[in-house]
Amino acid sequence: MADVALRKVIKRYDDVEAVRGIDLDISDHEFIVLVGPSGCGKSTTLRMIAGLEDITGGDIMIGGDVVNDVPPKDRDIAMVFQNYALYPHMTVAENMSFGLRLKHYPKAEIKARVTEAARLLDITDLIDRKPKQLSGGQRQRVAMGRAIVRNPKVFLFDEPLSNLDAKLRVQMRIEIKKVHQKVRTTTVYVTHDQVEAMTLADRVVVMNKGRIEQIGTPNELYHKPATRFVAGFIGSPAMNFIPCRLEDAAGTLRIRLSDRIAFPLPPARAARYGALPRTDKLLLGIRPEHLTEAHAHLEPGEETFDTVLDVTEPMGMETLVYFALDGTPVCGRVDPNAGAADGAPMRLAMDLNNMHLLNEETGAVL
Amino acid sequence: MSTLAIDKAGPSRKVRYGSMSRDRTWALRWSYFFLVLFAIFFLTPPIYMLITSLKGSAEISAATNPWWVFHPTLSNYVELLTSNQFLRFFWNSSIISITVVIVTMLISVPAAFALARMKFWGSATLATGVFLTYLIPDSLLFIPLFKMLAVIQEFTGITLLNRWYVLVFIYPTLTVPFCTWIMIGYFASIPKELDEAAIIDGASWLQTLLRIFIPVALPGLIAATIFAFTVSWAQFLYPLVFTTSVDQLVLPVGITTTLIKGDVFNWGQIMTGALLGAAPPLIIYAFLMDYYIAGLTAGATKG
Numbered sequence: 001m002a003d004v005a006l007r008k009v010i011k012r013y014d015d016v017e018a019v020r021g022i023d024l025d026i027s028d029h030e031f032i033v034l035v036g037p038s039g040c041g042k043s044t045t046l047r048m049i050a051g052l053e054d055i056t057g058g059d060i061m062i063g064g065d066v067v068n069d070v071p072p073k074d075r076d077i078a079m080v081f082q083n084y085a086l087y088p089h090m091t092v093a094e095n096m097s098f099g100l101r102l103k104h105y106p107k108a109e110i111k112a113r114v115t116e117a118a119r120l121l122d123i124t125d126l127i128d129r130k131p132k133q134l135s136g137g138q139r140q141r142v143a144m145g146r147a148i149v150r151n152p153k154v155f156l157f158d159e160p161l162s163n164l165d166a167k168l169r170v171q172m173r174i175e176i177k178k179v180h181q182k183v184r185t186t187t188v189y190v191t192h193d194q195v196e197a198m199t200l201a202d203r204v205v206v207m208n209k210g211r212i213e214q215i216g217t218p219n220e221l222y223h224k225p226a227t228r229f230v231a232g233f234i235g236s237p238a239m240n241f242i243p244c245r246l247e248d249a250a251g252t253l254r255i256r257l258s259d260r261i262a263f264p265l266p267p268a269r270a271a272r273y274g275a276l277p278r279t280d281k282l283l284l285g286i287r288p289e290h291l292t293e294a295h296a297h298l299e300p301g302e303e304t305f306d307t308v309l310d311v312t313e314p315m316g317m318e319t320l321v322y323f324a325l326d327g328t329p330v331c332g333r334v335d336p337n338a339g340a341a342d343g344a345p346m347r348l349a350m351d352l353n354n355m356h357l358l359n360e361e362t363g364a365v366l
Numbered sequence: 367m368s369t370l371a372i373d374k375a376g377p378s379r380k381v382r383y384g385s386m387s388r389d390r391t392w393a394l395r396w397s398y399f400f401l402v403l404f405a406i407f408f409l410t411p412p413i414y415m416l417i418t419s420l421k422g423s424a425e426i427s428a429a430t431n432p433w434w435v436f437h438p439t440l441s442n443y444v445e446l447l448t449s450n451q452f453l454r455f456f457w458n459s460s461i462i463s464i465t466v467v468i469v470t471m472l473i474s475v476p477a478a479f480a481l482a483r484m485k486f487w488g489s490a491t492l493a494t495g496v497f498l499t500y501l502i503p504d505s506l507l508f509i510p511l512f513k514m515l516a517v518i519q520e521f522t523g524i525t526l527l528n529r530w531y532v533l534v535f536i537y538p539t540l541t542v543p544f545c546t547w548i549m550i551g552y553f554a555s556i557p558k559e560l561d562e563a564a565i566i567d568g569a570s571w572l573q574t575l576l577r578i579f580i581p582v583a584l585p586g587l588i589a590a591t592i593f594a595f596t597v598s599w600a601q602f603l604y605p606l607v608f609t610t611s612v613d614q615l616v617l618p619v620g621i622t623t624t625l626i627k628g629d630v631f632n633w634g635q636i637m638t639g640a641l642l643g644a645a646p647p648l649i650i651y652a653f654l655m656d657y658y659i660a661g662l663t664a665g666a667t668k669g
Contacts, residue, residue, distance in 0.1 A: 052562050073568035085559035089581040098577075099567035150567075 002063030002076075002153040002186060003028045004049060010057035011044050011210075018044045020210040021058065026188065031180050033189045035197035036207035036233070043158055045207070046190045050156050051075050063153055078147035079156040082163060084139045086131040086146075092118075093127045096145045110149075117148040120182060121175070137168045141175070148183060157189040161196065173199055194234050198222070206230045228283070228363035231356060237288050237320060240330045243360065244284040246276060255284060255352075258326035266301035266352055273357055273366065285356030285365070288320065291332030293340070294349040301353040312340045321346065412641070419443070419638040426633050442638040452639065454613055455620035458530045460646070462616060463598040465534045470541040470594040475587070477542075478549030479575045483561060493550055500543035508607050511536060515608070530614045533605055537598045544597075545590040552586030553579055588654050596647050617643045 004026040011019040019041040026032045034042040047053040049060055051072035059066050067075050078099075086095050093114050100110045118124045121141040131139055140160060147155055160176070161169045177200055180187055191197055197204045198218040206213040206221065206229070213233075214226040225231035231239045244257050253270040256262040265273065276282075294304040310329075313320040314336060321332045321340050332348055334340050357366045418426060420438045430436060446452045480486075481493040512527075519526045526532045556579060564574045580587060605616045612624065621639040625632040 050562075050566060052565070072566045077566065079563065079566050081559040081563060083557060083559055085557065085563040087560065087563075087578055087582070089584075098564075098569075102568045102573065146563075146567075 003030075004154055004186060004188065005061040006045070006049075006058065007061070008058040009045070009048060009055055009060060011041070011048060011053060012056040018210055019048070022212055024205060024212065024215070026186060028186055029184045031187045031189065031200060031202045032205060033191060033197040033201035033203075034205045034207055035191055035194055036213075038192060039209075040207040041210040042190045042192075042207045046156055046158055046188055049154070049188060050077055050079050076153040077156055078150045078152040078154075079158065080140075080143045080147050080160045082159040084131070084143045084163075086139055086142055088131050091128050091130055092123065092134070092142050092145075095131070095142055096149050099146070099150050113149045113151070114145075117145040120148065120179065121145050136164050137172060140164065140172055144176070144179065148179070151185075153186065155185050155187040155189075157187065159191055160189075161191070161193075169196075176200060195236065198234065204234075206233060208233075225285075225356070225365055227365060228285075228358050231285050231358070231365060235287055237331045237333075239285050239287050239356070240291070240328075241358065242284040242286070242325055242328050242330060244282050245280070246273060246278050246282065248278070255355075255357075257284065261305050261325070263303040263350065263352060269301075269352060269355065269357075276357075276366065281360040282366075283358040283360050285358050286350060287354065288331045288333040290351040290354045291330065292349055292351070293334040293338035294347040298349060299351070299353075302349045302351050304347055304349045306345060306347050308345050309340060309342060312342055321348075412644070415637040415641050418633055419641055421634055423632070423634055442634040443642075446635055446638050446642065451612060451624060452620070455615055455617045456642075458615065458620075459599060459617040459643070462530060462533050462537070463595050466537040466541060466598040467591055467594045469534065470538050470545050471587070471591065473538065473542050474545035474549055474590060475580065476575065478546045478553055479571075479579060481546070482550045482553035483579075484571065493547075496543050496550075497547045500540075500547065504540060504603055507539065508603060511539075511604075512607060527608060528610050528614055530609060530616065532608050533598075533601075533616070536604050536608065537601060540601070541594040541597050545594055548590045548593070549583065549586055552583040556582055592650060592654060595650060599643075599647055 004024075006022050006024040009019060009022045010017065022041075022045060024032075034045060036042050044053060048055050049062075051067065051070065055068055060068060062075055062077070087098065090098065096114050096117060097110045100113065105113075114127070115124070118127055121144060123138060123141050123145060126134060126138060126142070131142065134142065140163075143160070157176075161172050164172060173196060176189075180200075189196075189200060198221075201218060203215060203217055204221055205215050208229050214221060214230045216224070221230055221234045225234065225239075228241070232241070242257055244255050247254050247256050247262070249262075249264075252264045253274055254262045254264050264270075298304065307323045307325070309321050309323050311322045313322075316336070318333050319336045319338070319340050321334055323330055323332070323346075334346075334348070338346075340346055358364065359366060414433075417433060417435055419442050420435045420440070422437060422439050422441060425435075425437055477496070481489050481496070515526045515532060518524070560578060560582070561574050564578050569577065600618065601616075602618045605619045609615055609619070612620070615623065617639070621636060621643065625636045625639065
């Protein structure tokens with residue numbers, strides 16, 4: 001096991017820069033998830049750590065050693081692929097032991113490791129089957145088993161759950177977390193699914209256009225996003241961005257969302273945003289869960305407004321409501337018993353204690 | 367459009383069920399009709415060969431029904447199978463074809479692997495180039511090839527012309543390009559992650575080829591093997607040009623040159639020899655048919 005470090009890593013294909021100078025420190029035993037939309041450079045970064053792609057610039061270190069020119073087989077890593085990449089002509093046991101057999105491990109040791117990994121992944125009964133006789137979830141377990149038996153310094157996962165159906169994906173997500181809790185190997189995991197990222201990671205690396213937008217624990221990213229991209233990418237349904245501006249009225253700082261809607265800011269927020277120029281074009285970032293039905297008793301910082309709902313989506317435990325604020329589509333989350341209906345008027349409450357204020361031009365969270 | 371569709375499906379109109387199975391029945395009838403037609407067309411010559419091979423020379427030249435054997439005899443078979451000359455042709459053909467298959471595979475498989483997987487400068491152009499060489503007909507190549515071998519023979523003093531083993535060097539010019547092309551298609555259809563997984567598992571390029579690619583692409587390998595064997599076995603022009611002495615001849619050339627003396631055609635033995643000559647590829651096809659078809663179709667959709 002080992003730590004992994006990336007120093008100003010660049011990857012250029014002809015004239016396209018896929019990865020534009022990444023700095024990342026992954027400590028021993030850590031579970032890191034690289035997340036971002038397709039084409040953001042997350043898979044390329046992973047493949048560079050694996051050694052499957054040359055790096056154009058910078059350094060990659062595994063366990064303190066620069067591995068830029070070390071071939072994949074000597075990096076002591078194991079990788080799990082999206083399409084499993086099991087050897088179709090080998091049984092499960094042969095698939096798992098292939099790497100060890102190539103390195104001429106003693107037979108008894110190979111058998112012991114395969115048995116142990118199979119037990120850990122609950123695939124002991126499948127050990128003599130061929131991959132085509134397995135279901136998608138079972139194949140994914142075998143692919144993980146193949147990584148585990150090698151006992152590598154680093155596990156690399158490249159969108160391992162994308163080929164599974166939704167239910168199985170949730171199940172395997174938990175399996176992966178369990179396995180990591182047991183083997184504690186440093187893990188780099190790539191996904192485009194922010195839920196997977198949030199649930200699995202010790203720390204999440206959000207990437208966009210070949211750069212790292214933000215690195216942080218799932219809660220940090222959720223509650224303190226650094227940029228508009230992160231704020232919009234993490235969380236489902238996504239955060240609402242409503243054009244707004246600050247204004248002073250009767251000694252209090254107010255945030256104006258439309259001609260008819262303006263709310264006084266809570267004292268803590270007023271102190272934080274007080275120095276901003278009143279002319280700036282700003283965005284109010286508010287998550288759907290902070291836009292709820294208005295209760296009779298309002299907490300400090302909660303402000304109410306009336307709107308007409310466009311569409312409602314009952315989810316069972318909650319109902320998502322969609323409406324427009326001055327032309328901007330907005331999503332809120334209300335209690336299923338709050339009486340929300342398509343086309344019906346509703347009084348909603350916005351919790352300004354959990355608001356974010358963003359600069360519309362730079363996208364920075366203020 | 368939509369109103370029309372609704373009208374058609376309306377309850378007032380009688381719906382005819384089972385039209386799917388009616389279509390299917392007609393499709394099957396037509397299929398069988400053409401299949402039988404082609405079967406007759408392609409099976410008539412070998413059946414005629416079989417009938418003729420069972421006749422004595424007197425019956426062949428007699429004006430009886432050519433599609434029936436009145437006095438069946440195995441004399442043609444006995445004569446050929448006890449003739450040293452015929453066995454010599456058979457032996458030459460076998461040894462050449464088997465060697466050519468081995469040589470072809472030893473060149474084609476690694477070449478295809480390199481062209482399909484080890485991306486290097488010009489690999490795509492080279493892959494196309496390999497196929498283009500196959501498109502040059504052998505009837506154009508034999509004269510320059512003959513000249514080349516004559517020059518080499520002159521300079522080195524090694525006898526190449528009129529020796530059966532020279533064909534082992536010449537046939538691969540036909541088999542290697544095509545087999546390489548087939549195998550490139552096969553190897554290209556193997557997901558890239560499979561060799562990446564092998565590389566991460568610690569396999570070298572050679573180990574990846576031997577332990578992953580060859581087993582996974584086995585149907586393609588068999589298809590290529592059958593092709594190389596058939597081409598070598600049935601080749602006529604090259605052996606006709608490059609070998610002349612009776613003991614150096616291969617089966618197809620041997621049969622036509624030794625059993626036709628002047629304007630006397632020994633039809634019984636010609637037919638028998640051709641039938642016996644067709645046997646080895648037939649046996650190989652029969653055993654590997656499933657693989658061969660799987661191979662051809664897989665190559666058709668991928669690669």
